[in-house]
Amino acid sequence: MASSVPGPRELPDSQYNLNTYWGRVCHSAGVSDPFMLLVTKKDLDESTALVSKYKNGEISKMTPQLWHAKKVLDSTLHPDTGNPVLLPFRMSSYVLSNLVVTVGMLTPNMGTGGVLFWHIANQSLNVAVNTANSNKSHPLTTKQLATSYTLAVTASCSVALGLNSLVPKLKSLSAHTRLVLGRLVPFAAVVSAGIVNVFLMRGEEIRKGISVFDDKTGEQLDGTSQVAAVYAVGETAISRIVNAAPVMAIPPLILVRLQRRFVMSKRVEMLSNLGLILVTSFAALPFALGLFPQRQVFDVSKLEERFARMRTSNGEHVKRVSFNRGM
Structure with missing residues (x-):
């Protein structure tokens, strides 16, 4: 998940309100999006770099590109280890x-x-x-x-x-x-x-x-x-x-x-x-x-x-x- 990327500034948890069931459904649809299986190592590295810039204050606010980068990391990385989960x-x-x-x-x-x-x-x-x-x-x-x-x-x-x-x-x-x-x-x-x-x-x-x-x-x-x-x-x-x-x-x-x-x-x-x-x-x-x-x-x-x-x-x-x- 994007939360595993180091930095003093926290990312927003989601584009959606995770305190509501529908918000979590929409968020889960992104995490389980099968198109995320097409993410390459280059995409993952670019997403990690973009999220790192936000968490270290180099980017001031969330953008569509940042939300996509977060989606890539959330659907690929394990939240505890920060390593990619085996694809299947x-x-x-x-x-x-x-x-x-x-x-x-x-x-x-x-x-x-x-x-x-x-x-x-x-x-x-x-x-x-x-x-x-x-x-x-x-x-x-x-x-x-x-x-x-x-x-x-x-x-x-x-x-x-x-x-x-x-x-x-x-x-x-x-x-x-x-x-x-x-x-x-x-x-x-x-x-x-x-x-x-x-x-x-x-x-x-x-x-x-x-x-x-x-x-x-x-x-x-x-x-x-x-x-x-x-x-x-x-x-x-x-x-x-x-x-x-x-x-x-x-x-x-x-x-x-x-x-x-x-x-x-x-x-x-x-x-x-x-x-x-x-x-x-x-x-x-x-x-x-x-x-x-x-x-x-x-x-x-x-x-x-x-x-x-x-x-x-x-x-x-x-x-x-x-x-x-x-x-």
Whole structure:
């Protein structure tokens, strides 16, 4: 993010009012803009130089060029490390990276092997995205990463296979109802495993706490906060559920209705499924990311009691703290 560029002067958080949901949606649409994937190293260096000039007082006010430079940095750099997030795991690549595995999971009438393959692929991608965009106060070890990945994959595949075997046994329901429920099995599996995935991949943050900063000065406070970590991880899990819900539920339900009204070849069915998922994914992502601010600001009374007694380097009591929620 642009906040990682050094300088005594702070950039405005956004062109939009981040205290409102719609403002955060508009801001998130910029961060997740797929055109940001076309940013080159030269573009990144130029944007960093421009933002640096503003933060060091060489540019007096925000301009359209500066807002674009901030958008480039916000969509490319990790807010904690200041390093570029690996391209396939940026929010600007989220829809495109998930497209193939989502289409795979929503493919009707897959066998056990297909279900296992696509849910393993989905959880592998989730692990990579969660790791790349998490708060970096406490990076996971290789062992913790492997354990969390295994548990998340197990949860996803267990739910998917369990529900796939259960739905056909519901003889009291009509064939159409069983068909609809069968198409929603991937949604149930993805949501349940997604929650497990976020909490496992970022569990170290909850156990050890995350870094918090004085909101007025930006100064990092002594120690870490487990309370802030619970908020950060919990809000991320909720936003992932909100993002998955329309993507995993709307396309299969629309496809069922289309199949009832029209005779569709396999190719037309596949293309229709792909188009529905793509449109729904692009529409849903900003609304999910905008649920909560990425950089949260809390009154110090909401955190552990010790933070209320802290003072900044200039001797003032800490009143409000900020922290990176992650994405």
